[in-house]
Amino acid sequence: MSEGLKLQDKPVVSFLGPKASYTHQATLGAFNEQDFTLNPVITIEDVFASVQKGTAYRGVVPFENSSNGSVVFTLDLFADLQQKYPDIIVCGESYIAVQHCLLGHHSDRDTQPPLSLSGTSSGPGVIESPMSSGAVTPTTKEPVPQKPTARPVGDLSRIKKLYSHPQAWGQCKVFLNTYLKSVEKQDVSSTSRAAQLVAEDDSGESAAVSSIIAARILGLDLLAKGIEDRGDNTTRFFVLKKAPSSSTSASATVEPTSSTAAASKGKADEQAGTGDWKTLVSFTVDHANPGSLAQSLAVFAKYGLNLTSINTRPSGVENWNYIFFVELKGKKEEDTEDGPVNQALKDLDSVCRAWRWLGSWENRLVR
């Protein structure tokens, strides 16, 4: 087999791109580039579509941020009101510490020394969050200080437009409200796309909330570093795969599509985790029936399943009706009706309108 063919044979992992997005960083942590072709796509929906179509073996999407909450785009795709993604399930998770930066072009008038792009080590003139900035150190009493923990280098008055992923605004509220309050903010598909747009704009009037890696790749200046409200800002990503049949069925294991894949599964699938499992389930209830939500949740309590999160999104059927997402500690067992998760799902049938198992995966959260 030629080297070219072998390369083409590598299983594809699609992720929210372009390169240097936080999702790219999560993908690199879970899948190595020797064994997998990492394929950046434009939207989170493109990731779902590629896995559903089978053009990607796995997909990586953001799911939740520790300070700004759920990624609603991802939840809506799991809600799948148009039934475009019936076979998508979660098979892994990954947590990434997210340190946002303000990226742009230094102005000639800037007198302060530039921030270092080295990422970890401070150079002369580097303002590391939260020191030396007139900044405030977060404490357990005040985890989100009222004053920003980072200070910009130089003058930001020329910035007329900011680009970022909508999730990022809510993670940097204190800095943005202090230094760029009335600047127009434009949502784009990812933080690395935001950095690309700023790199293409020579006027110096735009800036992006993005990563230090995007600054390095695109040759942008760091106008401020560590602008997130909380030092422990973390985003959780899901690894998606395609289940062989309806995801409500008892078994949902997909095998790698190529020999290379068989030899090397993704780290997110394989890594030793904390030894426990999580499961995601969505369901709808009869809103006219008092107690239907309580009865549905009681099913999980009946089997001793600890719920770790609850989310809702509009059901799309009727106004003020919702689809509920619960995440719980436990695993849906394959090829059996036994096990607390399997039994709870069976019981759920009689108390809710419809439900869908959205995957079980090994917990990677280390406390």
Ligand SMILES: O=C(O)C(=O)C[C@]1(C(=O)O)C=C[C@@H](O)C=C1
């Ligand atoms: O825009 C990116 O770089 C992403 O990977 C998306 C995303 C998200 O949707 O949460 C990921 C991490 C950060 O929380 C901000 C944005």
